Amino acid sequence: MDCMIAVHLEAGAVSIRDKAAPERAAGFALLKTRVAGICNTDLELQRGYYGFLGTPGHEFVADVVEADNSALVGRRVVGEINLACGRCEFCAIGLGRHCLNWTVLGIVKHAGAFAEFFTLPEANLHVVPGGISDEEAVFVEPLAAACEILDQVEIPRAEQVAVLGPGKLGSLIAQVLRAHGANVTVFSRNMAKPRAAYRFVVDATGSAEGLKEAIAMARPRGTVVMKSTVHGDVPVDTAAVIVNEISLIGSRCGRFEPALELLKSRQVDVRSLLHAEFPLGEAAQAFAEAAKPGVLKILFRF
């Protein structure tokens, strides 16, 4: 059995372990990591979200080492992180991301990409076009999550949109909505926030207070897109939601195609979001750095 080094997360502690390299099942590709990014969700996993134990990591660029489909072998890929069973009613209608038996790379019951090797279904993989560097391609997963908003909500071009949260995801969302044609204002924590002013507000604060602020900024019959996954219950002024008939739309991962297209056509710039690179062996330092306020994307370089 081959060995590899991998990040291990247990009871809030980040360590490096020697683990057995995974073996691929039929339909799965064995992947060798090139670059992986630390997401806020990884920091939430460290804090106990999902009761996580094991190897995290779901933002990656990797080379295909083994696969059923020989055309994939040797290619540089990114991959959708939700593993669908292919058999349940949601899979049957093309909503594999909501599969009833789902697992999620590096989040729910499937070892992640903060390791030399990991596996994913071949159906999840997207070959990265040559013009997109590793440092750009590693943003495809969060960029797809930003693009998901446009798959869920119809935002007219030239519409005024407020994005709360100037962090990594907020910045990607602002860029995606601007590429769509919207007139986006990004609000940081301390900026004055106009009340009942926007038809569309996106909460990407990553904080429990963001949703309440977003609701207060939405106009009657307005839409608040919820992008802040926060551990535990969040206080919501439901009377305001009801009286103003606001729609709150939970929004998660998205399709990779529009994200790859935005990178390829250079309609978004992700390089400005890069903060620092670490080798995998310094994972504990990398997690600590990623958790500091104002720090943007931290990458592991393999």
Place this chain on the structure above:
Amino acid sequence: MDCMIAVHLEAGAVSIRDKAAPERAAGFALLKTRVAGICNTDLELQRGYYGFLGTPGHEFVADVVEADNSALVGRRVVGEINLACGRCEFCAIGLGRHCLNWTVLGIVKHAGAFAEFFTLPEANLHVVPGGISDEEAVFVEPLAAACEILDQVEIPRAEQVAVLGPGKLGSLIAQVLRAHGANVTVFSRNMAKPRAAYRFVVDATGSAEGLKEAIAMARPRGTVVMKSTVHGDVPVDTAAVIVNEISLIGSRCGRFEPALELLKSRQVDVRSLLHAEFPLGEAAQAFAEAAKPGVLKILFRF
């Protein structure tokens, strides 16, 4: 100046006072109350919701005593409770119910119908067809609030829908959705609630816990309609909303036309929701009775 008796709500106490009868402004009708109903919102007002002080009452049937439009005088009417300014941008696009300068009969800055006389804009009034009794017509306002769901959310006929809350509003919602063709199950507090089972869930519990239960019952990409106006913040598991990409739709008042049509065509039965009648002079007892668990509609008969 003419005098009248009216309910007065102040610091949680319900009393009866002699007040000056209101004078109607241009465009307003002077109304003489026939029957009025106590709504859960009235009980919330008593608890301090909106910092209310004055005469509540927004569910009514009344006779038009004076009006600019002489065709209205002497007619038996019900009326939409939101007073729109007619000049702001929401009024301009026909969303007077979201008027920026709104007042609300018996709720926000406009004296209500728990009085011998009150006023409303003539544009808010709907003449009650002869086949509908006072005891039925007094349900038009909450019935319209139930109908509002179908104006906001497209529910396929024969769809399974869960309604949480077996009270007055929950019962009206269930009847409206059944008349629409949906397959409705009403859940009371102690019933077992299947998880992730429904594409549409309506929270009409009137309690802070209802929304959380509704979210847990909704399927991925499902819709939760929020009908429980609760004072203060409500804890919400936003991570579940985001991971399952659930839409939470705040829903308030509705148009009166579909409600009157449902009553006229006998597609809903509101008589079973009547609990007791009181004279206005026994308002304190009526409020106390309405607040008891399991009590349905309490009416004031003038």
